[in-house]
Amino acid sequence: MEQKSVNKTNSNAYTFIFAIVMVVVVGSILAFAATSLQPTQYENMRQEKMQNILATVGVETERSEAEGLYRQYITEEIVLDSNGDVKEGVKAFDVDLAKEIKRKKEEQNFPLYIADVDGEKFYIIPLRGAGLWNAIFGYIALKDDVNTVKGVVFDHLGETPGLGAEITQVWFQERYADEKVFDESGNLVGISAPKGAPSTSKDDNRVDAISGATITVDGVSEMISERLQHYLAYFKAQSDINVPNN
Template identity: 75%
Template sequence: MEEKSVNKTNTNAYTFTFAIIMVVVVGSILAFAATSLQPMQYENMRIDKMQSILMTVGVDADPSEAQELYAQYITEEIVLDSEGKKKEGVDAFNVDLAKELKTSAADQNFPLYIANVDGEKYYIVPLRGSGLWNAIFGYISLQNDINTIKGATFDHLGETPGLGAEITQEWFRERFAGEKIFDDTGNLVGVSVVKGNSSASKDDNKVDAISGATITGDGVSDMISERLQHYLPYFKSETDLNVANN
């Protein structure tokens, strides 16, 4: 009686071995690709950050010219402690706000960028807070009076398209230009994103909200006032800023 030959490719052992080999090969390829692309991804993030900072002071930069324009207009990068004093040995550009916010305010690093555009001095403060689904962040620049907003940029990690995600749009960002961050009595109140605020006044500390994005708008309001409060000690020590005694 003849024995039937066994096709080894149909055995469980062959299937498992083949699967393991494919996992190892594909994993190695993906790991190599990730490692190879990491420097490029990091560089793209740096360029995007420079573009966002420059945008707050009215400088639009293409990726190819962002570094040159950043070096031209950003005259100083500093890091402050919670008392408004400059810290040495900390690179402002590489401060990760996501990590900083996990520590107490007393232990945080507060990066600040100082720009000079056409002879005008601006202070640029990084922002980070919480939206509806995830983190929201951006930058806000103040004119030399430390009260009037020159410009702002916002971004997010997971807000709803067509609703909260609209904070990235130019028409929303433009609402903040010219707004004041102090009220009439000298209290730092930031700028509130308020539904139905149709007033054209730049002295009411309010901008009109995005319809259907109340929680995201509240997050923008909160992060502006919360972040700016930490910079008051520095602004008071470096300028003639006159604020209320809270």
């Protein structure tokens, strides 16, 4: 009886030690794999960001070719402070809006990308806001009148498939092309997507909504108008830009 008890104790100890060893080994392998993949993941994120910025001005590209085309078409990267003044020592591409929007407005950095595509100038502004379940984000490109939209790209972290997640679809994003962000009185109002109010004009500051995705689409409208407001002072200060109501 005593011998069986000793054997059982030894067996339990062996199982416990084996489990610990396996956890350590597997954990070490996963940690090594994650560390090894970090440079690749970071590079993929960089290239995807370039792809999205380029897409707003109609330049579609594979990820592997994104950096070359980005250097070709993006002529300036600047960062503005809350007064619309250009900041030195901060790289626009490195600004993380997920962190910036948690700071006070006076402390935020506002990145701006300027593109030249076939002689046309565009201003590309990063966007970030809140959807139904999580963050939504993207980019909006304005033509050189800083009123007319050239294109947009939207994405999300966890919206409902078939509903709010549809903001990523090309057919929805194309609705924003040639829309105006200033109203007829020269006020910066952005672009809304009111439920049950179909858009019939490119001058009415609105697009058709997505059925069943009211909160997410309202979040898109809010982030456009909120983010654009931060750039208004800069645009008004530029002598070569005729800002509405300026």
